[in-house]
Amino acid sequence: xxxxxxxxxxxxxxxxxxxxxxxxxxxxxxxxxxxxxxxxxxxxxxxxxxxxxxxxxxxxxxxxxxxxxxxxxxxxxxxxxxxxxxxxxxxxxxxxxxxxxxxxxxxxxxxxxxxxxxxxxxxxxxxxxxxxxxxxxxxxxxxxxxxxxxxxxxxxxxxxxxxxxxxxxxxxxxxxxxxxxxxxxxxxxxxxxxxxxxxxxxxxxxxxxxxxxxxxxxxxxxxxxxxxxxxxxxxxxxxxxxxxxxxxxxxxxxxxxxxxxxxxxxxxxx
Numbered sequence: 641x642x643x644x645x646x647x648x649x650x651x652x653x654x655x656x657x658x659x660x661x662x663x664x665x666x667x668x669x670x671x672x673x674x675x676x677x678x679x680x681x682x683x684x685x686x687x688x689x690x691x692x693x694x695x696x697x698x699x700x701x702x703x704x705x706x707x708x709x710x711x712x713x714x715x716x717x718x719x720x721x722x723x724x725x726x727x728x729x730x731x732x733x734x735x736x737x738x739x740x741x742x743x744x745x746x747x748x749x750x751x752x753x754x755x756x757x758x759x760x761x762x763x764x765x766x767x768x769x770x771x772x773x774x775x776x777x778x779x780x781x782x783x784x785x786x787x788x789x790x791x792x793x794x795x796x797x798x799x800x801x802x803x804x805x806x807x808x809x810x811x812x813x814x815x816x817x818x819x820x821x822x823x824x825x826x827x828x829x830x831x832x833x834x835x836x837x838x839x840x841x842x843x844x845x846x847x848x849x850x851x852x853x854x855x856x857x858x859x860x861x862x863x864x865x866x867x868x869x870x871x872x873x874x875x876x877x878x879x880x881x882x883x884x885x886x887x888x889x890x891x892x893x894x895x896x897x898x899x900x901x902x903x904x905x906x907x908x909x910x
Contacts, residue, residue: 677725679741679755680733681791687777688851691755691789693762694731696774699723701758703785703810706798706817707892710759713747720761720779720786721769722752735791757817757891760789780854784810784910787853794850795820795861795874802894802906811906812876817891820844820881822907823900828878834868841882841896841904846874856909876907 678694691699700720704711712720727741730753743751744759752759762771763779763786772778780788785799798813812820821841825832833841848863860877873880882904883889884896896904 676729676731677723678731678733679736679753679760681735684775684777687780687788687790687854689735689791690777691760691791692774693723697762697771698777698779699755699789700761700763700779700786701789701796702761703787703797703799704808705759706800706813708744708754708757708759708817710744710746710752712759712761715767718767718769719764721764721771722746722750723760723762724750724752726751727753755789755791756815758789761786784855787855790851792851793853794847795852795856795876797853797855797909798892800892800894802897809906809908810910811894811908812881813891814844814883816889818883818889819887819892819894819896819906821884821896821899821904822876822879822881824903824905826880829862829864829875829880831864831866831873831880833880833882837900838868838870840885841900842885843870843873844881844883845872846881850874860909876909879907881907 680692681689682692682696684690693699702712710722727743732738740756742754744754746752754760764771765778777788779786793815796813796815797810798817799808799810801808802811814820823833831843843866850858850861852858862875863872864875864880866873875881884899886895887893894906897906
């Protein structure tokens with residue numbers, strides 16, 4: 641009888657230990673809800689719709705990432721900590737499409753979340769890992785290359801070398817990072833690129849009252865109605881803006897620089 645009770649106690653102890661192991665394993669894989677990153681859109685009085693996390697901490701784009709690859713590493717990443725993780729581990733608020741999010745592999749091997757091809761960053765004012773307080777947007781416009789992430793930009797800024805061996809420049813791009821060009825043959829708010837020229841250099845329609853980075857002035861943009869029936873075209877400081885067909889709508893391509901006999905160039909606004 642004693643042997644029976646001893647065996648019963650031993651069996652109960654085994655079941656108890658197994659239940660503890662299962663409980664520990666479950667705790668290891670469970671992600672507390674307050675740690676799950678949620679990307680959402682909120683409305684800001686100065687900037688309109690902006691991208692933030694679940695704590696309303698602002699997210700930013702970097703003009704130097706125009707190709708879709710993160711170029712903010714080392715000391716830069718201390719001031720601009722990347723949003724790292726996996727898209728499937730993220731939550732998304734209303735107005736955001738999960739398909740617009742992806743990842744890019746950083747220099748250190750981490751995966752950084754991207755939105756419409758733009759790697760996302762936070763801002764740490766002191767570079768000590770301490771992020772901005774919720775609802776603060778003090779990183780916008782820093783060095784003319786970091787600006788608050790928005791879901792509805794019409795025109796954005798890219799930064800890279802557009803001529804082999806030359807220093808990087810800041811230039812206008814559309815909201816997907818595709819280069820925008822101007823022609824030295826155009827007149828103020830008048831396009832002289834028609835017919836076959838317009839097939840190679842399609843006019844950029846943009847939109848009236850465009851949404852632009854804060855370092856640019858909306859009043860410098862204007863919509864003109866082309867005389868060749870191709871519709872509306874956006875101009876910047878009087879220069880009509882174009883895409884370049886051989887760029888193949890690929891972000892960061894600048895194949896049109898110096899094209900058509902040194903008459904088309906990226907538009908450098910700053």
